[in-house]
Amino acid sequence: MGRRTKQSWKRNRAEWLTFLAFVSPNLVLFALFTYWPIVYSAYLSFMDWNLLTARGAFVELANYRVVFTDPQIRTVIGNTLIYACAVVCVAQALAFALALLLNRNVRGQVFFRTLAFAPHVTTTAAAALVWVLLLDPDLGPSSVLYNALGIHGPHFLASSKLALWAIVSIGVWKEVGFASIFFLAGLQTLPRDCYEAAELETDSGWKVFRHLTLPLMSPVVFFLSVSGFIAAIKAFDVVSVMTQGGPVYPASSTYVYHLYRLAFQEFRAGDASAFAVVFFVITVAITGLQFRLARKWVHYGD
Amino acid sequence: MKKILHYHADHSRVIACAILCVTCVQCSSPRSEDPSGPVAITYWRTLSGAAGNAQDKLVAQFNDSQQAVRVTAEFQGSYTDLGKKLITASAAHTGPDVTQLGTYEILQFVRSGVLVDLKPFLDGPDGIDTSDWPGTMREAGEVDGGVYWLPFNVAAPVLYINTDAFKTASIAAAPKTWTEFFADTRALTTKDSSGRVQRAGTALWTDVWPYLSAIWSEGGELTSKDYSRITLNDPVAVRVLSEFQGLVRDGAAIVPDTASGGHRAAFKNGRAAMILDSPASFTDIFAQSAGFTPAVAAYPTGAAGTILAPGGGGLAMLAVTPENKRAAAWSFIRFLLAPQQLAFFAKESGYAAFTEASRKAAGDTLKEARFAVVHEALPHLKGDFSINMSPAVRESFSEAIQKILVDLADVNTALDAANAKAQQRIQNEIAKNKK
Structure with missing residues (x-):
């Protein structure tokens, strides 16, 4: 018995070493560029540090008090939630509709699928620059429309009330194609026999969609909700290129852009780290909530 | 199967060792510099287009003018990008020897010990005569009695x-x-x-x-x-x-x-x-x-x-510059601020030849209407960046x-x-x- 355990351990050890050899390059990179920054940010959140001196001073919870008393935090969190919710909800609704269309045996399906996915693979910074031009009411293509209508179009990016919505529209545009590909993949794996049975029960396409397609697609909706929300609340590049949080800061600033500004424009690395830790906690909490709520509406074919 | 596992295990050890060795070699190899050769100075700059090209030409002129110091200019993007890169470099205790610098970072950098006080160089035997600098421009980079920033690409609105x-x-x-x-x-x-x-x-x-x-x-x-x-x-x-x-x-x-x-x-x-x-x-x-x-x-x-x-930017020396290289770094700063070079830079870039001597060196070329407007404005510059700092x-x-x-x-x-x-x-x- 003892000998067998020893042999098994020897074999396991060899397997472990092989396993470690294969995962270690990735693990090292993750540890260096993901886990260590998280830990270090948590450490910095208790320090008063301006990024320049060798060491900061330990300030206990002072930086967290700054987070919760920051006069701009409400606007920044509000903007981030508006952006994330709008991108996730609107993009998913449009993507689902697009996927349903693409799922029919239309000619040139591959072409349309590629067309739908193209925005997602376009660099956000480049896409944002193109959108800046598209939205310009004096120079962009929209100016032709405004002139034809005899109206002076809105300057989206120069208006505190509209700038955020310009950013949201780009977020939606980029997300629709990505989500539609997942929805389409999901739709194409749905069991045919269920639909054949449903056809015997009802003629209503809406009922089939509501009571069959939607529940069967709920895992895809759930996956896209979680991954899309996490990606959306991290929005930074589109804000940086298009508005820098303005035109009157923080009219269109997101949480991540705000903490970047604190760190690199105001030299408040400690405060920015506290913002980052709070952001991490919020993200984990929202994701946890999404998983908890998922038990009520996500069906895994059971 | 056992053999295969042993084979894999041996290989994994070899791979792990190889990764470790390569990493160690990468980490431990210092920037080699020949002690008998010219002193190597790195200059980080901003400004693209004409003003960027003019700086590269000035660096080439400096390198051609002497053998003791070799300057390498590195473009780092906009003022904001440059500022951020300097912050990151400073946090890692590295960075260039001389840098172009906007006005936003001066105070924070000085307070954090990132910049070298240039006053001993400025007032030393190889210093610069600032008596013909306009208004209070010499005071623009003064903090607590030291001079940490010197105007270079000066703009009058x-x-x-x-x-x-x-x-x-x-x-x-x-x-x-x-x-x-x-x-x-x-x-x-x-x-x-x-x-x-x-x-x-x-x-x-x-x-x-x-x-x-x-x-x-x-x-x-x-x-x-x-x-x-x-x-x-x-x-x-x-x-x-x-x-x-x-x-x-x-x-x-x-x-x-x-x-x-x-x-x-x-x-x-x-x-x-x-x-x-x-x-x-x-x-x-x-x-x-x-x-x-x-x-x-x-x-x-x-x-x-x-x-x-005043708008524009200036020059600063970073504290990471070793003591034995600072004289060489200063010689480069002094070169850039010499009348001939300021005149050259003004003609090429549109910035001001902000000293009286550099305007004389520029001769008639700066008398064109648009240049004249800028140069007539220079005496009215107030070297106070406190709003920015x-x-x-x-x-x-x-x-x-x-x-x-x-x-x-x-x-x-x-x-x-x-x-x-x-x-x-x-x-x-x-x-x-x-x-």
Whole structure:
């Protein structure tokens, strides 16, 4: 018995070493560029540090008090939630509709699928620059429309009330194609026999969609909700290129852009780290909530 | 199977060792430098286009002029990008030896020991004669008695005008005073029959810089250099910014967003008849203005005379530069600030040959109208970057200007709030600096 355990351990050890050899390059990179920054940010959140001196001073919870008393935090969190919710909800609704269309045996399906996915693979910074031009009411293509209508179009990016919505529209545009590909993949794996049975029960396409397609697609909706929300609340590049949080800061600033500004424009690395830790906690909490709520509406074919 | 596993295990050890060795070698290999060769100096610079090329030419001239020091110039993007890279480099205790530097970072960098005090070099045997520097420009980079930043690419603000628009509006000359500027802006604005603005009198931007000169020239003051007095709500500032806001309310001024090219694009496209800007934009504006003839005029003057806020950037030496390389780094700075080189840079870039000696060295080439405007403005520069240097003051005032010009907020309320915010935050900054 003892000998067998020893042999098994020897074999396991060899397997472990092989396993470690294969995962270690990735693990090292993750540890260096993901886990260590998280830990270090948590450490910095208790320090008063301006990024320049060798060491900061330990300030206990002072930086967290700054987070919760920051006069701009409400606007920044509000903007981030508006952006994330709008991108996730609107993009998913449009993507689902697009996927349903693409799922029919239309000619040139591959072409349309590629067309739908193209925005997602376009660099956000480049896409944002193109959108800046598209939205310009004096120079962009929209100016032709405004002139034809005899109206002076809105300057989206120069208006505190509209700038955020310009950013949201780009977020939606980029997300629709990505989500539609997942929805389409999901739709194409749905069991045919269920639909054949449903056809015997009802003629209503809406009922089939509501009571069959939607529940069967709920895992895809759930996956896209979680991954899309996490990606959306991290929005930074589109804000940086298009508005820098303005035109009157923080009219269109997101949480991540705000903490970047604190760190690199105001030299408040400690405060920015506290913002980052709070952001991490919020993200984990929202994701946890999404998983908890998922038990009520996500069906895994059971 | 057992053999295969052993084989894999052996291989995995070899791979792990190899990765470790490569990593160690990468980490431990120092920047090799031949002690008998020339001293290698790294220079980080900003500015693209003509001003960037001119700097590269100056570096080549320096390298050709002597054998002892070899400078390598590295472009680091915009002032903001350069600032961020310097912060990152400083955190890692690395970076260039000499850098071009805007004004935002000076104070924080000095307080954190990132910059070298240049005063011993400046006043030493191989120093620079600053007696012909205009106004208080030598004091611009002074902090606590040391000199940490020296002006290099200096800009005096100017007024760009659309000469065709002036002719159409029957205005003979560019406005000389702020009162004339506000009146001309309204007169230059054209509207169609439905009241839509066809061309605004001016396009404004929400940076602090263009308004600072107007406030100073009208007799206002926003901060003292040591921040013991902060008056962002100075009655003169309220009056001046109310005038600018009035232009926006009347449709005589527009405030375009930066991403679309901002005020500069509006002027080049003929959507605005005047802009307040830097002479560094000479090349772009004169080459790209469409359908009209642009010209440069002097910045308007005010009740207190002409007092101008300098723009542009300067030079600094970083504390990471080893002691034995600092003389070489200084020799490069001194070269860039020599009359011949400043004259060359001015001719190539549009920035000012800001010393009397460099203007003489430039000869007739700087007598062309647009260069002359800049050089006549130089004696009026006030070397005070206190608004820029403190993030508390800078961000508070900048946000107030945005609210006033974009959201058309009440000027008094916006400036009172900015002043209160700046005063509260400056106390924190002073307390941190004392620590």
